[in-house]
Amino acid sequence: PFVPVPDTPGGDRLARGQQALADIDGHAGQQVIDSLKDIAPDLARYVLEFSFGDIYSRTGLDLPTRELVTVALCTALGTVGPQLRVHLHGLLNVGGTREEAVEVITQMAGYAGFPAALNGLAAAREVFAARDE
Incomplete structure (x- = not known):
């Protein structure tokens, strides 16, 4: 039977995303985020919060x-x-x-x-x- 995946953990999405990025991609991931800060800081935040803070932090x-x-x-x-x-x-x-x-x-x-x-x-x-x- 289908078992739903638990919801994304609570707390600070940005902090959770920054930690997940560091754990997964290390310096290379941070370089991507840094490369966006001068042109699209919101996109950098979205990558951290959504991709890493929400999606990568799921337990499924x-x-x-x-x-x-x-x-x-x-x-x-x-x-x-x-x-x-x-x-x-x-x-x-x-x-x-x-x-x-x-x-x-x-x-x-x-x-x-x-x-x-x-x-x-x-x-x-x-x-x-x-x-x-």
């Missing part, structure tokens, strides 16, 4: 699963390379593996096409190399 999926799903989606979209790289780092930061990243990107070939999967693997190669340095 663990963080590695959330990041794996996000890597799959970014791969399938094919137009969000910078975000794919951030979320590949995020996946690895929260306990996901390189093998899982490669597998989910490979699976996207059947749903989003080979060009999307090949571009996703190129992004993964860059992220893995950066982490090996």
Whole structure:
């Protein structure tokens, strides 16, 4: 039977979002937020409050699963390379593996096409190399 996911935790959405961003994406995530402050500070706040404070803080999926799903989606979209790289780092930061990243990107070939999967693997190669340095 269907069991509803518990509501988002109460409290300060911004603080919760900032903590989730730090836990998941670390410095790379903060760079994205910082890059928005001079042109779209409201968008930076929305990303923190909604995406990380509300969505990422839900209890229905663990963080590695959330990041794996996000890597799959970014791969399938094919137009969000910078975000794919951030979320590949995020996946690895929260306990996901390189093998899982490669597998989910490979699976996207059947749903989003080979060009999307090949571009996703190129992004993964860059992220893995950066982490090996």
